[in-house]
Amino acid sequence: MKNEIKFGTDGWRxxxxxxxxxxxxxxxxxxxxxxxxxxxxxxxxxxxxxxRRFLSREYAQEVAxxxxxxxxxxxxxxxxxxxPAVSWxxxxxxxxxxxxxxxxxxxxxxxxxKFKESFGGSALPETTTLLEExxxxxxxxxxxxxxxxxxxxxxxxxIIDYDPLKSYIAAVRNFVDFEKIKGSGIRVAYDPMHGAxxxxxxxxxxxxxxxxxxxxxxxxxxxxxxxxxPIDRNLxxxxxxxxxxxxxxxxxxxxxxxxxxxxxxxGHFFNSHRILTVLAKHLIExxxxxxxxxxxxxxxxxxxxxxxxxxLKVEETPIGFKHICKKMLKGGVLLGGEExxxxxxxxxxxxxxxxxxxxxxxxxxxVKGKGIYDVLEEIFHEFGPFHYDRIDVEIRKEEMEKVxxxxxxxxxxSIAGMKVTSENRMDGVKFLFxxxxxxxxxxxxxxxxxxxxxxxxxxxxxxxxLNEGKQAAGLKD
Numbered sequence: 001m002k003n004e005i006k007f008g009t010d011g012w013r014x015x016x017x018x019x020x021x022x023x024x025x026x027x028x029x030x031x032x033x034x035x036x037x038x039x040x041x042x043x044x045x046x047x048x049x050x051x052r053r054f055l056s057r058e059y060a061q062e063v064a065x066x067x068x069x070x071x072x073x074x075x076x077x078x079x080x081x082x083x084p085a086v087s088w089x090x091x092x093x094x095x096x097x098x099x100x101x102x103x104x105x106x107x108x109x110x111x112x113x114k115f116k117e118s119f120g121g122s123a124l125p126e127t128t129t130l131l132e133e134x135x136x137x138x139x140x141x142x143x144x145x146x147x148x149x150x151x152x153x154x155x156x157x158x159i160i161d162y163d164p165l166k167s168y169i170a171a172v173r174n175f176v177d178f179e180k181i182k183g184s185g186i187r188v189a190y191d192p193m194h195g196a197x198x199x200x201x202x203x204x205x206x207x208x209x210x211x212x213x214x215x216x217x218x219x220x221x222x223x224x225x226x227x228x229x230p231i232d233r234n235l236x237x238x239x240x241x242x243x244x245x246x247x248x249x250x251x252x253x254x255x256x257x258x259x260x261x262x263x264x265x266x267g268h269f270f271n272s273h274r275i276l277t278v279l280a281k282h283l284i285e286x287x288x289x290x291x292x293x294x295x296x297x298x299x300x301x302x303x304x305x306x307x308x309x310x311x312l313k314v315e316e317t318p319i320g321f322k323h324i325c326k327k328m329l330k331g332g333v334l335l336g337g338e339e340x341x342x343x344x345x346x347x348x349x350x351x352x353x354x355x356x357x358x359x360x361x362x363x364x365x366x367v368k369g370k371g372i373y374d375v376l377e378e379i380f381h382e383f384g385p386f387h388y389d390r391i392d393v394e395i396r397k398e399e400m401e402k403v404x405x406x407x408x409x410x411x412x413x414s415i416a417g418m419k420v421t422s423e424n425r426m427d428g429v430k431f432l433f434x435x436x437x438x439x440x441x442x443x444x445x446x447x448x449x450x451x452x453x454x455x456x457x458x459x460x461x462x463x464x465x466l467n468e469g470k471q472a473a474g475l476k477d
Contacts (some may be wrong), residue, residue, distance in 0.1 A: 004019070005019075005024060005027065005028060005132070005135060006132065007123075007128035007129075007131060007132060008320075008445040008446045009319055009320030009321075009322070009445035009446055010104065010114055010122055010320055010321060010322060010446070011100075011112050011113050011114035011115060011122075011123070011128075012028055012112055012113050013103045013104075013106060013110050013111070013112030013113075013446050013447075014110065014111070014112065015109050015110055016054060016055065016109055016110065016111050020059075020103075020110065020111045020112065022058075022059070022062050025059050025062045025063060025113065026062060026066050026145040026147055027135060027138075027139070027145055028113055028131075028135065029062070029063045029066040029067065029099065029113070029145065030066055030070070030135075030138065030145035030146065031131050031132075031134045031135035031138065032046075032097065032099060032115055032131065033046075033066065033067055033070045033072055034134045034138065035127070035130060035131055035134055036072065036096045036097060037070075038134075039096075041096030041097065041118055042070070042071075042072050042096055043096070044093075044094055044095050044096035044118070045072065045073035045074065045075055045093060045095045045096060046067050046072050046073070046074050046075070046095060046096060046097055046098065046099065047074075047075045047077075047086055047089040047090050047093060047095050047097075047098035047099075047116075047162065047164065048060050048063050048064050048067070048074055048075065048076050048077060048086075048098070048099050048100075048101075049077040049080075049081045049083070049085065049086035049089070049098065049099075049100045049101070049164065050077060050080055050081075050100065050101035050102065051080055051081075051082075051083075051100070051101065051102040051195060051196040051255055051256045052080045052194065052195060052196055052198075052219050052220075052221065052255070053101075053102065053103060053108070053110075053111050053221055053255065054108070054111065054221040054222075055111065056080070056101045056102065056111060057080075059101045059111060059113075060076070060077065060099075060101045061076075061150040062150070063099050063101065063113070064076050064150055064153070064159050065147055065148055065149060065150040065153065066145050066146060066147055068148060068153040068156075068158040068159050069146035069147050069148040069153075070146050071158075072096075072158075073157070073158060073160065074153075074158065074159045074160065075089065075093055075095065075160055075162035075164075076154075076159050076160060076161060076162055077162060077163065077164065078161050078162070078163050079163070080196045081163075081164060081165050081168075081196060082165075082168075082196045082197050082200065082253075082256060082257035082258065082354075082355060083100045083102060083104075083114060083196070083256040083257060083258040084168065084257065084258055084349065084351060084352070084353040084354070084355060084356070085164045085165050085168035086098045086099075086100045086116060086164060087116050087120045087121060087349055087351045088120060088164055088167065088168040088171055088349060089162065089164030089167070089168070090116050090117075090118065090119075090120045091119075091120035091349065092164065092167050093162075094118075095118065096118055097115060097116055097117055097118055098115070098116035098120075099113055099114070099115055099116070100113070100114040100116065100256065101113060102114060102196070102255060102256040103255065103446075104254055104255055104256050104258070104259070104446070105227060105228055105229035105230075105254040105255055105259060105340070106227065106255075106446055106447055107227045107447070108221060108222045108223050108225075108227070110446075110447070112446075114256075115127075115128075115131070116351075119329060119350055120349050120350065120351060121321075121322075121325040121328070121329070121344075121349060121350035121351040122320075122321050122322040122325045122351065123322060124322055124325065124326050124329075125320075125322055125323065125326065128322070165200075169200065169203065169204055171348070172204060172348075172353075172355060172356050172359065173204060173207070175345075175348050175356060176204075176356070176359045176360060176362075176363055177363050177366075177367070178207070178208045180363055180366045180367050181205070181208040181209075181210060181362055181363055181366045182208050182209050183209065184210070184362075184365070184366040186210060186248045186249065186362055186365055186366060187211070187213075187246065187247045187248045187249075188201070188205060188210060188211075188212045188213070188247065188248065188249055188250075188251060188362060189212070189213050189214075189215065189238060189241050189242055189245075189247040189249070189250040189251070189263075190202065190212050190213070190214045190215070190250070190251045190252070190358075191214070191215050191216050191230075191235060191237070191238040191250065191251070191252040191253075192214065192216060192217055192252070192253055192257065193216055193223060193226070193228040193229075193230065193234070193252060193253065193254060193255065194216050194217070194218065194219065194220040194223045194224060194228065194255075195223075195228050195253060195254060195255040195256060195257055196255065196256050196257050197253040197256075197257030197354065197355055198214065198217040198218075199214070199217065200257070200355050201214070201251060201253075201355060201358060201359070202214055204355075204359060205359065205362065210362070213241075213247070215237060215238065215241065216237070223255070228254050228255035229254055229259070229340075229341075230252035230253060230254050230259060230260065230261025230341055230354075231261060231269070231271075231341075231390075232269035232271070235250070235252055235261060235263065235269060238250045238252055238263055239263050239267045239268070239269060240267065242263045242264075242265065242266075242267045243266065243267025244267075247265070248265050248365065248371060249262060249263065249264065249265060249361060249362065249365060249371070249372055250262060250263030250267075251263075251358040251361065251362075253354040253355060253358065254341065254354065257354050257355055258342060258351070258352045258353060258354050259272075259340055259341035259342050259352065259354045260272065260275060260341045260343060260354035260355075260357045260358050261341055262274075262275055262358070262361060262372065264371060264372050264373040265371040265372070265373065266371075266373060268373070270372060270373065270376075271388055272337065272338065272339055272340065272341040272342075272343065273299070273300035273302060273339065273386070273388050273455070274300075274302075274376050275337075275341075275343065275357065275361065276295070276299070276300065276303060276335075276337035276343055277300060277302045277303060277306060277376070277379055278361070278364060278372060278375045278376055278379070279335065279343065279357060279360060279361070279364070280293060280303065280306060280307075280334070280335060281306060281375070281378075281379060282360070282363075282364045282367070282375075283334060283335065283345070284310055284312075284334075286364075286367055289334055289347075290310075290312065290334060291312070291332050291333050291334030291335075291346070292312060292313045292314070292315055292327070292332055292333045292334060293307055293312060293313070293314050293315075293333075293334055293335060293336065294314075294315050294316075294317060294324045294327045294328070294333055294335070294336030294337075295314065295315075295316055295317075295336065295337055295338075296316065296317050296318065296319045296320070296323070296324065296337075296338045296339065296427075297316055297317070297318060297319060297424060297426050297427045297428070297430055297440060297442075298319055298338070298339035298340075298440050298442075298453050299316065299337065299338070299339060300339075300386060300388065300455060301386065301435060301436055301437075301438065301455060302379065302383065302386045304435070305383040305435070306379065306383065309382075312334070315327060316424075316426070317426075318426055318427035319338065319339075319340075319427050319428075319442070319445065320338075320445060321336075321338060321342045321344065321351070321352050324336035324337075324338070324342075324344065324352075325344075325350045325351065328344070328346045328350040329350055333346045334346065337352075338352070339390070339453065341354065342354075343357045345357075384436070384457060385457055385458070386436065386455060386456075386457065387455065387456060387457065387458060387459045387461075387462050388453075388454070388455040388462065389453075389454060389459075389462050389463070389466060390451060390452065390453045390454075390466075391451075391452050391466055391469075391470070392444075392449045392450070392451050392452075393449065393450045393451075393452070393470070393473075393475055394448060394449055395443075395448060395449065395450045396448065397448065400443055400448070400450065402474065403441075403443075403450060403473045403474060403475075404443070406472070406473060406474050407428075407429045407441060407472065407473065410429065410472055411423070412431070412472075415431055415433070415439060415465065415468045415469075415472075416461065416464035416465050416467075416468045417464070418433040418434075418437055418456075418461070418465075419433060419434075420432070420433060421433060421434055427442055428440055428441055428442020428443065428451075429441050429442070433456075436455070436456060436457050437454075437455060437456040437457065437461060437465070438454065438455055438456075439452070439453070439454045439465045439466075439468070439469050440452070440453040440454070440469075441453075441469050441472065441473055450473060450475070452466055452469040452470060452473070454466050454469065
């Protein structure tokens with residue numbers, strides 16, 4: 001039903017045909033257009049892009065049809081593109097905003113809309129709240145969205161063919177130090193997970209003389225039966241390939257290529273905490289960049305230790321890159337990152353970019369002349385080891401309410417034999433045990449899943465914390 005449309009951690013998503021329908025796409029698009037008119041941004045136009053999910057092109061055409069019917073010029077993507085390219089397109093065109101049709105890393109049955117504001121980043125929390133208010137008010141007043149069939153506007157002055165990918169690739173190429181990469185001989189395997197990043201990493205690195213082997217680059221709206229999230233359980237093929245065929249690094253991006261995952265030269269998964277840490281070290285030490293570092297509540301404690309060494313400030317936000325983006329726009333921020341693989345560098349865009357970050361990992365290896373895990377070990381040698389894991393449990397709405405009720409009054413003195421030194425209830429419930437260990441329990445903002453996260457100085461402690469987290473939430477093994 002229309003009145004159940006809610007924006008989550010990044011845009012609005014729903015199950016195709018049940019929640020995510022052409023009718024609801026029109027309603028949400030109209031709310032975005034009403035917002036642009038309210039902010040006097042509608043005359044600057046709207047960039048529209050889409051990924052490779054089921055019906056994404058058709059949903060994007062529906063978005064364009066509503067915008068054009070409202071007299072808003074649409075810069076319409078000619079083919080699927082990564083979300084960061086749409087964000088870059090908003091910046092390049094000086095548009096009032098952008099809409100990307102994607103459900104990001106969610107399972108294949110989902111689709112969604114991400115709204116990018118005029119600064120080229122995720123819609124801020126206050127913006128999504130306002131969009132919901134505009135949408136509900138319009139529904140209450142029974143004012144249907146304006147709509148003209150896409151075919152009538154296509155190719156006219158209202159809907160203009162636009163390919164943001166070319167200028168986006170040029171921007172990424174300018175940011176990455178290709179002179180350092182040239183001649184390095186680094187062997188790269190890339191897994192776009194059937195998503196919108198397909199072809200980009202190979203095209204960019206090919207100009208630096210680096211051969212990239214791409215897997216799962218074909219179009220598959222079902223994503224081969226795997227959610228296009230670049231985490232270890234979804235990247236077995238890439239990990240095996242790197243390990244057995246002597247690649248130096250494996251890179252993976254999610255369905256719309258704004259999230260990054262990696263595999264080190266040993267074929268082991270290199271999670272986003274490690275990526276953020278080695279990236280921050282590189283930008284600070286090798287590039288001489290400074291600024292605050294922003295992490296979400298599920299972010300690694302490694303960053304805090306390293307930032308203290310450099311005299312930099314670390315700020316923590318709720319989960320969702322829109323919260324990081326808000327900090328970036330205030331100035332003085334070097335980069336920000338999420339546990340989910342969303343990492344952004346402010347001087348490029350106030351937006352996460354899996355492709356850019358993946359290329360920077362190759363740059364780091366070229367500069368250091370060593371594997372990415374060896375770079376991480378330098379950090380471990382200085383600050384000690386950090387280990388992390390996460391478990392996801394599908395859970396019904398009524399069960400989620402029971403979990404929230406249980407956790408609301410849960411204030412343990414210790415968990416898994418570790419003393420609780422503080423609690424953080426910014427987003428979910430987070431228990432901290434000194435400076436290296438923590439446990440977080442929270443509901444996903446994009447699907448009916450309870451997530452339990454833990455970090456500690458040993459894999460055994462992480463496992464114990466996760467098991468205790470499940471028990472605290474009242475979940476059975």
